[in-house]
Amino acid sequence: MANFFSNLFNRNNDPKSIISFDVIDPIYAYLYNEEGSVELKIKGIQETVLVNLYSFPTSLDHEEGRAEIEKAGFKNAYEVLNELYKKVDIGVVSEEIMQQELEFDFIHIQFYSQPSAEMKKYFNKVLNNFIILFCCTNSLEINDFKILYTGSHFIDYTKGLLDSEKLDVNTPKNETQEIGIKDFKTVLQGMCQYMNIEIPESVELPSSENLLESEEVTESTFEEFVKLVSRGSIEEKDLKKQTKKLFKNYKKEAKEYYSIVEDHFAFFESIDSWNSDWKFDPEDAIYFISYMLGEDFTFDYPEETYSHNLFPYIQSELEKLNLELLTYDTQGDNYLFFVANKEDVERILELSELTKIEVNQL
Template identity: 70%
Template sequence: MIKDFFSNFFGRNNDPKSIVSFDVIDSVYTSLYNGENRLEIKLKGIYDTVSVNLYSFPNSFNNEEAQSEIKKAGFKNAYEVLNEIYKKLNIGAVSEEDIQAELEFDYIHIQFYTEPTPETKKYLKHVLHNFIIFFCCTNSLETNDFRMIYNNSYFLDYTKGILDAEYIDINDPKNDTQKIGFKEFERVLQGICQYLEIELPESIELPSQENLLPEDVEITQETFEEFIKLVSRGNVDDKLVQKQSKKLLKNFKKGHTEYHEIVQGHWAFFEIIDAWNSDWKFDPEDAEAFISEMIGEDLNFEYPEETYSHDLFPYIQSALEKRDLELMTYDTHGDNYLFFVANKNDVGRILELSELTKIEINQL
């Protein structure tokens, strides 16, 4: 496999202070090439896993599904697809001689989720980001640079997805979704390096000073007790906390995989705290009434006329923020919400405990 080909660019992506630099990317490539070329990595603060894959043209497209996608996109073979991407990146095309020699050209595809923007939070809980890295040469006969394309869509048709991705400058996001994704990419890249045990140069300004790999944490009754106290804001009797935490731990250890088995115990738990089980459609009057009941005081908030359901969240949160509170929900995986109110300074820890206990909690 090779990754040596020409670029028409004069500046290299190798800022010694940035983690998004050729030296770092090349180290990741070398680790993938010499070891496992497909990774699923769990990082702190990232929903689900980070997917890291080393693919190549044409080898990764030598299957029936990919060949069908290539023809559907109007191309004859994988090299034509690659040259179309190179055109977008201003990288010189693969020559006919190299095609006949069946040379392979490697690239890295990194995929992860982030929180959505406030606007998209109305209808999305997480946003997918795809960063696809191609290697090239800048004023050199050897690989010394890279270019990236990006999109935030699911690759249901992989060939179409990679063709639709746009060339990006990591330092120049075009919208709020890209701002979130590009910034998080730096932290994700640091986590990948940590996972692969790649030693980073001291000159790099690290996006995070913490260990990004999750530590092995023993889940105990105390873990669930802390969770209950935080989501209830301490408004549950201690004996009930102990009783419920024992039940939750017992169910956790059973390792249920069926949906109804997982949520049955969770629903029983939320019945003991101030929570609001609501249909996905609700009006502002219901929100004011139920949230007032949950927090023990009248909550009134201003909102535009004809505003309902999830469109009310920004106005509800704004009113609660004045009380250092935040509305959250248990993820029912259905068409309803199970709302509760948390102290704002406890939200981060609640989300951490949610991940540990597998009781899925979402911000709104």
């Protein structure tokens, strides 16, 4: 009976889901009363998660914001808010309410996820923006919320909001949204941990881990990274040499960036890897992957298929060997490939975050 009433009239309060009012409301209270802007690192989420509490009209009431509103064809921030409300079936703000200059708060949560299979052809990561708008469902008080979603960068903040779309977390439109929603659940759990918010016992948690527990970076961290990236093929003497060099570089100041990156390249040259232009033929992939594996490798692919369009076919064949092709992010127009054991990929990506040696899935 309690579960029935907690989800009465289709409110966003599924007692089993972390994306529910019972979780979102205390997060809102924390942002309102403690910190209106939060940046945090959460295990399993790429880079920093940004969480901000904004309000209409105050957050757009500045010279740049007013210019964005005018450029979008609106007179004031309330009109922008009404456009958002229409997207998610919330009653619009009346002219009378506008005259009272009441404020309407919303939460903007931003983070990166791994790209979908299709997006991997073009990006190493994709941006998620979850815009949480509050509303009343069969009530005179705030007791519900709706979510807008977009993968765009908010260069023009007003346009970014207006380009967002209504999100149904139970029926994502595509794989990108599906991955984003999965990570959003992890982000909410990490936020609750950071804000000391007790999650209801009925909620099915995305993770059983301490999502904020930071792992200390030591020489052993780099040793583990080198072992996994080399698939254990590196000799003990070279292992110690590369470990010491990479750890020493890690402690250097940012102004020594180029010398740090140079030693990253030196490390990958010391193991079986393939440094390629961004354009390559299937024959190149066959030759160099065979070299990295130390055995003949081939794969099937459609005619006239080249470069990044070959990745799905390469990965499919490598998966049969329990392997995966990864790349070091050169920050340029070339790839630096290496092959990893499939079961080690998740840990390699975690170590990549810790060591600042940027490795990406393809």
